Amino acid sequence: MSNPPLDAGLVTRLRRMLGEEGLLTGEAALRVYECDGYTLEKARPALVLLPATTQEVSRSVELLHEAGIAFVPRGAGTGVSGGCLPADIPVMIGTSRMRRIRHVDLDNRRVEVEAGVVNLDVTRLVQSDGLHYAPDPSSQAACTIGGNVAENSGGPHTLKYGVTVNHLLGLELVLPDGEVLQLSREAGSGGFDLAGLVTGSEGTLGIITSATLALVKNPQAVATVLAVFPAVLEASRAVSAIIAAGLVPAALEMMDALVIEAVEAAYGFGFPADAGAVLIIELDGLAAALDEQCVQVTKACSEQGASEIRRADDPRERELLWKSRKRAFGAMGRLAPSYCTQDGVVPRSALPEIVERVGEIGRRYKLRIANLMHAGDGNIHPLLLYDENDPAQVARVLDAGRDILLACLELGGSVTGEHGIGIEKTGLMPASFGPATLAAMADLREVFNPRSLCNPHKILPSDRHCVEVTRPRPRGGG
């Protein structure tokens, strides 16, 4: 597909409608938009539009649709699979000026916010009422709700609370021809769950301009347990033992020795220097239940060989622990000039096996691989360390990353648990789905996006894309 040139008349009309702050041109202003957290491939858009209202989004899209010009929606650009990469796409539509809180409805436990509202700000809005918004991706201080819905974002607390789609009640969507739809997920409509379908569609079915989100009651009590293991294998077995004991922790996170080394250097939490792996186990609910559950967790961990188990009950200690975990990606720079975060999923019980396979792959390709995991979900984030100035290493990282994801598929898992396919993993779609299912996916995209003007070349393999299947990237999410 080739895009017609952006004509000056169109740009003038857009500028007149959006104003100077709603339309960016020029090298300096556009540089920040050339990639998201997936930085190996870059492409600068010719034009960035920053509409402030749904009507402006709709009108902009309508004009682009009439002119046959492709566009890509963008939230905060914290995605890590190149979902908003403007590759062969002249116009980017950012939601950063759409930050209004449309409605707070405490009685019905819901809020409606515009797409550009930051994830953490939703919780800040209602925390004094004893409520929060449950999905909490690592980038929650920056990422937007529109982006979260587009990616069906997860986070450490999805084990108990589920992912974005489990908390979505409705959304406002601007279709690729400019039509605005208000989609509700209420029961008994006699139609299909279009809002659910749009969730996780990575900006390829339209532009989300607002979302109605369910709010969750804050738990009465929280207990955080830290367990130190000699190696990842024992820690993985402890994860299975905790689940087998009938517990559903709010979060069950694992860091291996390399990650511990990096976060210890950055934040000084006080992890033992010889720790092979640590588990962070968070339990929440009624205070009356937690002591008993902590005893069960302690038992499961010590039976699997934990050398140290302690409860982080002091809120400051707990905060530092979570900071160490959520900012672990940022600390990785201390270990290597670059790293590539992978995002794969296996059944929980296959964690020990995938951990061994990742180790083998690291040895085979002579790469250091650090392991960060949402262990309770079976969602692994291997971090492949390398030096981007060494092309041979870059090539090995690409191959190793692909082998890890194929191993996840072999173990009955998926090539992405929360980062999305984006542009990065389109080549792995045929390994993930049969031809009939891929054809059905192509069908539904055509229904929403018949001219393929809205974020083309993403999710499904396309003829245009000639880049490698998996590319390393120096930052990560999750």
Next chain:
Amino acid sequence: MQAPQRAARSAALAAGTEGVPSREARPDETLSGLTAPTVLSPRDQQELLSCVNTARSEGLALVVTGGGTAMGAANPPRTLDLLLSTRGLGGPVDARPNDMVVTIGAGATLTELNRTLAASGQRLPLDPPLAGQATLGGLVAADTTCSSSAGFGCFRDMVLGLNAIDGSGRELTVGGQVVKNVAGYDLVRLLAGSNGSLAIITQLTLRTFPRPVAALTLQYRLADTAAAVAARASLLNSELSPVVMDLLQDGGKDRTGDSPDDDHERPLLLIRIEGGNSELDYQQARLRELLSCAPLAKSDNPPDYHDALQQGWLLRLRAISMPGQALAFADRIATLVKAGGSYQLLTHLCSGETVIGLEPLEPVAAGQAATAGRSPREMATLLAELRQAAFDYKARVVVEQAPAGLYELVDCWHGRPAGLGLMRQLKKRFDPVGILSPGRLAGGL
């Protein structure tokens, strides 16, 4: 349909689905007032595929049924050549308690599933009506609301993966056996709640949860709906999260006969709590404080009023509103229906849905038809009044079960869903010949 035409269709059907068990429909097997000439019961995915392919090539309209518990909960199809029962799609159950997932044939019932899961200390914690009869495929296809949705969400939230055959004969495999998965478009979302009008679900992978150490159902007799509104508010603002919070209201004479007291016209609040023993003690003590009264009755068993509500009434409607407006709307509903005789209202306080039972089914002698107090025309008028009232509460009222005559007079759905144009196009892509439940959904979908 003309008799010769019908015979030709039957012949085509028989030829194309040879080997698939078939029978004539029973007289009580009606689908929104219609009877299908034939019921096919494929035993596996291949037999189901041959049914779909025959229907496609011969242009036969089919409606998928599971346990037959929701046959009246949609408009009659434009044409009906056969019922396709998925009850035979069982197959081995692959339960993985350590992964908290299970894979099972869509024809299995929830009761069957939970019996299997019990051995490993797991369960699927939803509690739809007629759980021993309704199939899992049907429950997901209808995204049936449950009492325990308050604690665990809907059926659509339980589905991690599925296999299905769409109306063009494509065998779809979506999602998988992992709890987090964002690869590709989420076809699970499209199919859950689509009532079998895009594809027929053959197998499901579902989340499971550990069985609680203990659980308790508590019943509280409240003074009136104002007390119920206050009870809802104090529960909502407390630290408690009961897995069931329902309000049951009976109007007219007590129909169940097993009411624990003589006060059956006053609302009954039903709460179910779960957890460890110390948690249960704590919750019971707090409930006494919050509701300022002791429970009327306590039981380890889950609530049993669903099945009676499902089977005891000739006309069953469902009102859907925001949770905060549900009790006010239920009050208004009571005002509108009470002149016509007995009724029962079950309000799920968390989802805001109210199931309305009207026209009690008295036990009748074999061969005798049940008689209703209201004629279909009077029922249609009442439905119109309820829908008019619903406007004030931003609510909707849909039909779940009705006598045959009512389906000719009303639309089971209340209004048209946003995005109907897209839905029609999706229907064309997934069911190009229009063989799957044509016209059953809103707006003629």
